[in-house]
Amino acid sequence: MWTTLTNLDLNSVGLSLSLVLIFLVLSEIIRIISSKAKTPPGPQPLPFVGTLPYFLMNPMEFIRSMSQYGEMTTVYFGRKPTIVLNTIQITKEALVQNASSFSGRPPLPVLDWVTDGYGIVLATFGHSWRQQRRFALHTLRNFGLGKKSVEERVSEEGCYLVAEMLKVEGKPFDPQHAIQNAVSNIICSIVFGDRFDYDNKRFEYLLNILKENIIQSGSLIGQIFNLLPFIKHFPGPHQKIYQNAEELKGFIREAVQEHRETLDPDNPRDFIDAYLLEIEKQKSNDDSTFHEENMVMSTADLFLAGTDTTSTTIRWGLIFLMQNQDVQDRCHEEIVRVLGYDRLPTMDDREKLPYTYATVHEIQRCGNIAPAGVIHETTQPAKLQGYNIPKETPILTNLTAILSDKGHWKYPDTFNPENFLDDDRHFYKPEAFLPFSLGPRVCLGETLAKTELFIFITSLLQRIHFLWPSGEQWPDMDGIVSVVRSPRSFNIICHSRGSKE
Known part of the structure; x- marks a missing residue:
């Protein structure tokens, strides 16, 4: 019974x-x-997880497939619809003409976990973001951004980078650390007031955990965290993301403490000094968002954004240049004809080096390090192409489609600097070239990145011939798609180019 x-x-x-x-x-x-009846067309979502499994199976193929649905596509990362903008025209309409409606940032649990909503890049579109971004831009300009002083720092660092690479001349080696360290040293000199030697183990470790976090945040574990944020209370591989972020913030807090102890109010040395002075200045202002947590995260934002994006672009550049030896040789010949072997390049040389300048832009186009842009969110109900888009709808920009649009590029599917040269062999920039995005959320470090890319790449091509190691396979050109699309690890061989060649 x-x-x-x-x-x-x-x-x-x-x-x-x-x-x-x-x-x-x-x-x-x-x-x-x-x-689906109320949104633009798109791939069929699965219950609860949406189109996320399709994306995780093959991220680049998924992104490339978006434009088949028209100017706008709807995808679901979980249960909520995300609108993808597939053309330059619709992107301009949203991010420029309707900027106030499309400049938000959606909450991303895995990133909110480590930032607490502070800083600049991922901050909500509002008062704090405006104050922090305005202050950062003003302060970076005060410390040389867009001026000759930063150009000189980049040129000097370019010399260190060339010397570092030629230490292992003729032998296969992975260039990632040297490039990452060189690029990071520029933003470090502005933010921390100092650069770090390439053999500094502490700094090498920080760069490694920075790279690890960028990959992990957009990986499977990062996406699972975004769907199920309560797992932060349980052990697992996601805890490494938090630990790495805390170590980076700890490094910044140590630097802040050192700056606080040696601060001269009449002679600020760098971004941290300027921020400490701003905190003091704003103490009596109830509306102020200047405090230590925002300082740490704003500094982290500048450090992260000023390190990984540019160094990743240069790494892609080396792959394209080794795959296209004729382009590499033409750049070198042009550079030596104008500069010789010893004069360091400056931004004033761009007009005299049109093919090299075009090559730098083509590296950015094909490198495509943000294939779906940086995510936005609507700040209020909006209308686009006849569709009513509710407040707090995530928005992505399909830079993969825009940077390979057959209507805007002569050679959309191949690496060819001619995409940036007119019939008279002068440099020109098509309107579909927008690797730094558009509108109020345009990349904060655009000016610095442009300076670094031109001077670093020109310096490397002036003095070094890059070759692919015999017998080694080329990397998968889809790369690793995460917060940034980066190439898988690879080796190169460097040979010095000198006046006797």
Whole structure:
């Protein structure tokens, strides 16, 4: 009798759970059908997880497929619709003409976990973001951004980078650390007031955990965290993201403490000094967002953004240049004809080096380090191409489609600097070239990145011939798609180019 009742109870529980599950799935399917009727077309989402599995299986193929649905596509990373903008025209309409409606940032649990909403890059579109961004731009300009002083720092660092690479002349080596260290030293000189030697183990470790976090945040574990943020209370690989972020913030806090102890109010040395003075200045202002947590995260934002994006672009550049030896040789010949082997390049040389300048831009176009842009969010209800877009809808820009649009590029699917040269062999920039995005959220470090890319790449091509190691396979050109699209690790061989060649 008891056994019969127990089996009956278990059967009842099992049946009830099955009915609840069926009801939830049916409700989700009805919700998806209702949602799809109001949004632009897109791939069919799965219940609860949306189109996320398709993306995770092959991120670049998924992004490339978006433009088949038209100017706008709807995808679902989880249950919420995200609108993808596939053309330069619709991107301008949203991010420039309707900037106030499309300049938000959605909450991304894995990143909010480590930033607490502070800083600049991921901050909500509002008062704090405006104050922090305005202050950062003003302060960076005061410390040389866009001026000859920063150019000179980049040129000097370019000499260190060339020397570092030629230490292992003729032998295969991974250039990642040297490039990352060189690029990072520029923003470090502005933010921390100092550069770091290439053999500094502490700094090498920080650069490694920075790279690891950028990859992990956009990986499978990062996406799972975004769907199920409560897992932050449990052990697992996601805890490494938090630990790495805390170590980086600890490094910045140590620098802040050192600056606080040696601060001269009349002679600020760098961004941290300027921020400490601003905190003091704003103490009596109830509206101020200047405090230590915002200082740490704003500094981290500048350090991260000023390190990984440019160094990743240069690494892609080396791959394209080794795959296209004719381009590498033409750049070198042009550089030596104008500069010789010893004069360091400056930004004033761009007009005299049109092919090299075009090559730098083509590296950015094909490197495509942000294939879906940096995510935005609507700050209020908006209308686009006849669709009503609710407040707090995530927005992505399909830079992959825009940077390879056959209507805007002569050679959309191949690496060819001719994409940036007119019929008279002068440099020109098509309107579809927007690796730094558009509108109020345009990349804060655009000026610095342009300076670094031109001077570093020109310096390297002036003095070094890059070759692919014999017998080694070329890397998968889709790379690793995360917060930044980066190439997988690879080796190169360097040979010095000198006046006797």
